[in-house]
Amino acid sequence: MPEPLFEFLCRMGDNTLVLGQRVSEWCGHAPVLEEDIALANTALDLIGQTQMWLGLAGEVEGKGRSADDLAMLRDVWDFRNVLLVEQPNGDFGQTLMRQFLFDAWHLAMLTGLKDSANPRVAEIAAKAVKEVAYHVERSSGTVIGLGDGTSESHARMQAALDLLWPYAGEMFVADTVDTAMAEAGISPDLADLRTAFDVHVQRVLGEATLTVPESDFAHKGGKTGFRHSEHLGHMLTQMQWLQRAYPGATW
Amino acid sequence: MKPELAEVWDWLDDVPDPEIPVISVVDLGIVRGVTWEGDTLNVAVTPTYSGCPATTVIALDIETALRDRGISDIRIRTRLSPPWTTDWLSEKGRAKLEEYGIAPPQPAGGPQRCPRCKSTDVVRVSQFGSTPCKAHWRCKDCLEPFDYFKCI
Numbered sequence: 001m002p003e004p005l006f007e008f009l010c011r012m013g014d015n016t017l018v019l020g021q022r023v024s025e026w027c028g029h030a031p032v033l034e035e036d037i038a039l040a041n042t043a044l045d046l047i048g049q050t051q052m053w054l055g056l057a058g059e060v061e062g063k064g065r066s067a068d069d070l071a072m073l074r075d076v077w078d079f080r081n082v083l084l085v086e087q088p089n090g091d092f093g094q095t096l097m098r099q100f101l102f103d104a105w106h107l108a109m110l111t112g113l114k115d116s117a118n119p120r121v122a123e124i125a126a127k128a129v130k131e132v133a134y135h136v137e138r139s140s141g142t143v144i145g146l147g148d149g150t151s152e153s154h155a156r157m158q159a160a161l162d163l164l165w166p167y168a169g170e171m172f173v174a175d176t177v178d179t180a181m182a183e184a185g186i187s188p189d190l191a192d193l194r195t196a197f198d199v200h201v202q203r204v205l206g207e208a209t210l211t212v213p214e215s216d217f218a219h220k221g222g223k224t225g226f227r228h229s230e231h232l233g234h235m236l237t238q239m240q241w242l243q244r245a246y247p248g249a250t251w
Numbered sequence: 252m253k254p255e256l257a258e259v260w261d262w263l264d265d266v267p268d269p270e271i272p273v274i275s276v277v278d279l280g281i282v283r284g285v286t287w288e289g290d291t292l293n294v295a296v297t298p299t300y301s302g303c304p305a306t307t308v309i310a311l312d313i314e315t316a317l318r319d320r321g322i323s324d325i326r327i328r329t330r331l332s333p334p335w336t337t338d339w340l341s342e343k344g345r346a347k348l349e350e351y352g353i354a355p356p357q358p359a360g361g362p363q364r365c366p367r368c369k370s371t372d373v374v375r376v377s378q379f380g381s382t383p384c385k386a387h388w389r390c391k392d393c394l395e396p397f398d399y400f401k402c403i
Contacts, residue, residue, distance in 0.1 A: 034387060038379035045383065048302025052331070123332035127301055130334060130403045131383075138378050 004180040005118075006061050007080060008187060010070070011177070011223050013053030014081035017071055018232065019102060020046030021239050022089060031092050038138060042099070045131040052124045072243045076233045083222035084167035086232040090160065093146050093153065097160035100139035100204065105171045107136045108196040112188030121186055140204045147208025154209065161210050169218025172197070177224075254320070259285050259292065266316045269308045270382050273351040276309055280339025283330050292322050295330040300383035300403075337402050354388065354399040362399045365390035375399075 024043035030036035054067035065073075084102055089095045110132055113125035147157040174182070174190045181187035205212055221227035242249055263285070264277040276282055276296075284295040294313060298306045310327045317325050337356040340348075345355040354362030364371045370392035377387040378401070385398040 034377040034379070037381070037387075038377055041379040041383050044302035044304075045300060046302070048298075048300060052301060119332075123334070127298075127331055127334040130336075131300060134378060134401075134403075 003060070004177045005186065006057055007177045008181045009053050009057035009060060009121075010080040011082075013050050013057055013067070013070070014079050015085050015102070015106075016046040016053065017050040018079065018081040018235070019085040019099075020044075020050060021235060022085065022087075023095070023099070025089055026095065035092070039095075042135055042138075045128075045135065049124070049128045049131070052127070056120055056124065072240050076228055076236055077225055079228065079232060079236075080223050080225055081232075082167070082170045083219050083229055084164065084170065086222065086229060086235060087164065087167060088231055090163075091156060093156040094160040094163065096139055096142045096146065097157060097164055099135070100143045101164060101168050101201070102171075103132060103136035103139045104197050104200045104204075105168075105193065106132050108193040108200075109188065111196075112193065116187065117185035136200075140200075143204055143210075144208045147205070147210045157208065158210055161205070162213055165213045166215070166217050166219050169216060170220050170222060173218060173220060175224060253287060253290070254322070256285055256287070259317070259322075262316060262320050263294075263313065266309075266312050269305045269312065270384075271348070271351070271353065273347045274340075274344040276313065278341045278344030278347065280337075280341065280344075281309065281335060282313075288326075291324045291326050292317065294325065294327045296327055297330050297335045299335050303383050305382075335403070337400065340400075348400055352397060353385065354397060356400045356402040358402065360402060362388055362397075365393060365395070366397055367395050368393040 020043045023039050023046065026036065026039040027043070028036065030039055050071065051067045054070045058065040058067060058070055084098060087098060089098075107129065110125045110129040114122055114129060116122040116125065143157065146153040148154070149157075172190050172194045178187065178190050182189045202212065219229075222229075237244070260277065260282075263282055264275045266276045268274050268276055268279050279299070281297050281299060282294065283297050284293070286293045294317075296306075296310060296313065314325055314327060340356065348355045349366045352366050354364070354366045357363050361375065362373055365373055368390060370390055372391040373388050374391055375386065376389050376396065380387040380398050380401075384400060384403075386401045387396065388399045389396045
């Protein structure tokens with residue numbers, strides 16, 4: 001079994017890396033300038049957090065790999081992000097629904113990680129949680145605005161929720177890595193985060209006049225690396241293009 | 252001969268923030284400590300936002316400023332904890348921000364007044380702005396948009 005702390009740090013860093021890359025795909029394409037800027041700033045925060053998580057992952061691994069090495073020189077089967085964050089952007093509403101579901105989990109997770117028994121993990125979480133508080137405020141507000149908006153925006157937000165809801169469950173299903181982290185006091189118990197998540201999500205989706213799907217079926221396989229969706233590989237060909245075309249290039 | 256630390260702090264107070272050049276890196280509260288360790292000068296710097304692209308430029312600017320003053324043995328360390336907060340902005344820095352047209356951060360979560368006409372009738376346009384540390388607001392009296400340095 002792989003070193004659980006390294007795996008855990010890759011999960012945290014790959015979530016923020018993959019979502020940061022996805023969100024940055026909007027740069028220059030968002031419906032209005034303010035939203036373009038907000039998306040780019042969110043992406044920037046996530047990439048900054050990635051540097052901290054993957055930087056620490058490289059240190060813990062002890063093989064001399066930097067955050068850049070981990071981000072740019074691994075292929076799809078070595079990525080440990082949840083399936084939710086690698087899903088395509090779709091329309092603006094779908095992007096914000098994905099962001100909202102992730103933000104609600106991210107905020108609960110980082111709040112727990114602030115009290116981690118590992119001081120390095122705790123200090124990264126204390127830094128990141130302040131930024132994520134702004135992300136969740138914005139994604140919640142936008143989901144409400146579009147959900148409780150026109151019939152067109154409402155229909156699109158409901159479709160986005162129906163599409164993405166089956167990807168929310170993976171964030172809360174613990175495997176051996178998550179259990180080892182919780183037992184060591186490094187990470188909160190994932191099941192315990194579900195209550196805070198549900199309260200938050202139900203409140204926002206209720207205000208947004210959206211209906212939460214009844215099925216709690218959860219797609220899995222992202223954070224273990226067992227089976228990513230086809231979308232991640234396509235995304236990496238863009239994100240890692242330079243290192244693939246010119247291996248070892250620096251500037 | 253090693254300069255006094257108080258003098259080093261004065262020099263650092265002359266290093267402008269690359270994005271908002273009216274305030275110094277000391278005003279911004281990101282220089283967290285300056286100590287001598289033998290002949291090495293240790294400078295602890297904390298990032299504002301974790302992805303702020305100015306962070307590496309700031310470290311370079313600090314190093315350049317200190318080298319210009321004759322200090323050659325410099326070690327700049329990133330210190331994450333405790334995380335940066337806008338509470339660390341100096342009073343001098345806050346005043347300079349407003350003079351420059353950026354509303355300084357307020358614990359209430361929004362600007363106290365328009366930095367131009369001083370009206371309190373202001374409205375938020377977006378929680379995000381031209382840099383990670385700013386939000387975008389507008390004054391309903393003079394109708395001018397302005398940046399607000401958001402609380403974190």
